[in-house]
Amino acid sequence: MQPRRYALLALLALGFLRPPEARAQDILPALVGGATGLVAGGYVSIGIVTFQARRGEYLYSTDDALGWHASPILVGSGVGFMIGLLDQERLRRTVIGGAAGGAAGTAVGVLLGLRFWDPPEGKWAGGVIGGAAGLLLGSIVGVLWRSEDGGEEAPTDAARIPIGVRISF
Amino acid sequence: MTRRQPSTLRVVLALVLPLVTACRRPPPGVQPSEIGEPNADSVEAVLFLIGDAGEALPGQSPILARLTRDVEAWSGGLGRDSAVSILFLGDNVYPVGIHDVGVPGHEQDTLRLRAQLDVLAGPNARRYETTGYFMAGNHDWGNMPGTAGLRRLQNQERKIEGARSAGLLVKLVPEAGSPGPHVVDIGERIRIAFMDTHWWLQARSTMPKEELIQGVEEAIRGAGERHVVLAAHHPFASGGMHGGPLPIWEGLGIIWLLRQTGSLVQDLNSVVYRDLLFGLKEAFARSGRPLIFAAGHDHSLQVLEDVAPDEPFWNLVSGAGSKVTDVAFARGMLYGADVPGYMRVTFMTDGQVLLHVLATSDQFAMCEEGHGDVAKCLQDGADGFRTVFARRLN
Numbered sequence: 001m002q003p004r005r006y007a008l009l010a011l012l013a014l015g016f017l018r019p020p021e022a023r024a025q026d027i028l029p030a031l032v033g034g035a036t037g038l039v040a041g042g043y044v045s046i047g048i049v050t051f052q053a054r055r056g057e058y059l060y061s062t063d064d065a066l067g068w069h070a071s072p073i074l075v076g077s078g079v080g081f082m083i084g085l086l087d088q089e090r091l092r093r094t095v096i097g098g099a100a101g102g103a104a105g106t107a108v109g110v111l112l113g114l115r116f117w118d119p120p121e122g123k124w125a126g127g128v129i130g131g132a133a134g135l136l137l138g139s140i141v142g143v144l145w146r147s148e149d150g151g152e153e154a155p156t157d158a159a160r161i162p163i164g165v166r167i168s169f
Numbered sequence: 170m171t172r173r174q175p176s177t178l179r180v181v182l183a184l185v186l187p188l189v190t191a192c193r194r195p196p197p198g199v200q201p202s203e204i205g206e207p208n209a210d211s212v213e214a215v216l217f218l219i220g221d222a223g224e225a226l227p228g229q230s231p232i233l234a235r236l237t238r239d240v241e242a243w244s245g246g247l248g249r250d251s252a253v254s255i256l257f258l259g260d261n262v263y264p265v266g267i268h269d270v271g272v273p274g275h276e277q278d279t280l281r282l283r284a285q286l287d288v289l290a291g292p293n294a295r296r297y298e299t300t301g302y303f304m305a306g307n308h309d310w311g312n313m314p315g316t317a318g319l320r321r322l323q324n325q326e327r328k329i330e331g332a333r334s335a336g337l338l339v340k341l342v343p344e345a346g347s348p349g350p351h352v353v354d355i356g357e358r359i360r361i362a363f364m365d366t367h368w369w370l371q372a373r374s375t376m377p378k379e380e381l382i383q384g385v386e387e388a389i390r391g392a393g394e395r396h397v398v399l400a401a402h403h404p405f406a407s408g409g410m411h412g413g414p415l416p417i418w419e420g421l422g423i424i425w426l427l428r429q430t431g432s433l434v435q436d437l438n439s440v441v442y443r444d445l446l447f448g449l450k451e452a453f454a455r456s457g458r459p460l461i462f463a464a465g466h467d468h469s470l471q472v473l474e475d476v477a478p479d480e481p482f483w484n485l486v487s488g489a490g491s492k493v494t495d496v497a498f499a500r501g502m503l504y505g506a507d508v509p510g511y512m513r514v515t516f517m518t519d520g521q522v523l524l525h526v527l528a529t530s531d532q533f534a535m536c537e538e539g540h541g542d543v544a545k546c547l548q549d550g551a552d553g554f555r556t557v558f559a560r561r562l563n
Contacts, residue, residue, distance in 0.1 A: 010535055020317045046423060046427065048426065050430045052434045053431070053434070053439070058370075058432070058433075058434035058439065058441070059432075059433070059434070060312045060435075061313075117439075119438070121430055121431030122439055125431060125432070128426065128429075128430050
């Protein structure tokens, strides 16, 4: 996929998350969300680079690293910032989901890496790829998870984050 | 009197620093020379090994200035045709090889190559057919795979052929696009097999790779009583940045993590690089191992003795031709230093093979305009060369 498409996706994601006036001032959770998203996105990028390398497609220079592999960094920081700005509870769930998914993915990845790839790099590669996949999956679950005290009991000024996924066939 | 309590920071440092320093054991430094300078009368041939010299422009490099001086002295001293050879071990043109004609950077790229070609332009070198063998490094491929990278290398090959037409005995080996091995026999005792290891790292198909390994095997088996030197850009073993331990903070930890996973193609532990080393080890196990594996890539001077029966007897890393980077201890390392310089391998008429590692102070990697008196820097740098390690190799 072209880098432009990823940039477009990131912009669309930001567009979905419209900040209400009341929460726009609350910048600290947004910064925390942005920083967390940056780190998480960076780790996903490392996972992609590692996965590609295992398929024999290597980065040959640092310029290569600035290609589409780096798009999770942009998307992660942007989405993290917006979630932090709009819904701290959702940010908390996303971080917990990402951390749990990352830990579980790392454990599974290490085992698979030990099983299928040569040591000592195999376990590291498996761990990083699994960790990145788990982190991504856990974060998505955290973002989409609906809290039990949501719905009618939610504060009236609570941010609404409609997220839509369009699948073309 | 109250006793001062150690701060948390101090405690942390006390715990962490020993761990950090233990990760990068320093390499062995200057060794007392076991052997002196050989007498020219008893020398059959001389090989100079210099790698990664592609940063220097003409008139900027004390290393190339001193090498030119040494080449002239040995060519004249031996006084026989083809008795002196220079192996340029790749990365002859930084940062990304030679651009196409008309593209910005082409002139500068050409000058970088010219600086090395000029080493062979002296009267003795011309008269006694001193030969310069240029090998491809990853930067000569433009740090790229496929046809785009090959095009950069072909540009360099054209320049080298141009210099050859003008009377210099120079050649790109193996020819652009071929993995090799390109075999050259010198005199009665020496066989050099040249490989393009970046070709291996970027190639996707396996069949030509098998042919390269088979070619190496045949080159060694067919050498008979000759000493075999296997020459490539990428080293067989190294304690430098591409092979040695890497600080965890390198590149905010990202480079370190990618290194752990074997995802950096230019590092010795990448899957594709390991395949190369594994293939070579298999070839050595079947046909015998070379006396020397000569390479550059890491910007340091390293002498490593074999640590296993399927390895070359000696791994020489001579990649400090125009820049230097850290080196740490590696298994089998007898000498390692991040100092500018090159190596000389002397083949004696009685069959002995001698290695001399020649280096100058690290401030003389380059003498650039705007950093003082360039002429004085060149002179001091070239005069400052000394033998920092010497050893009989057989």
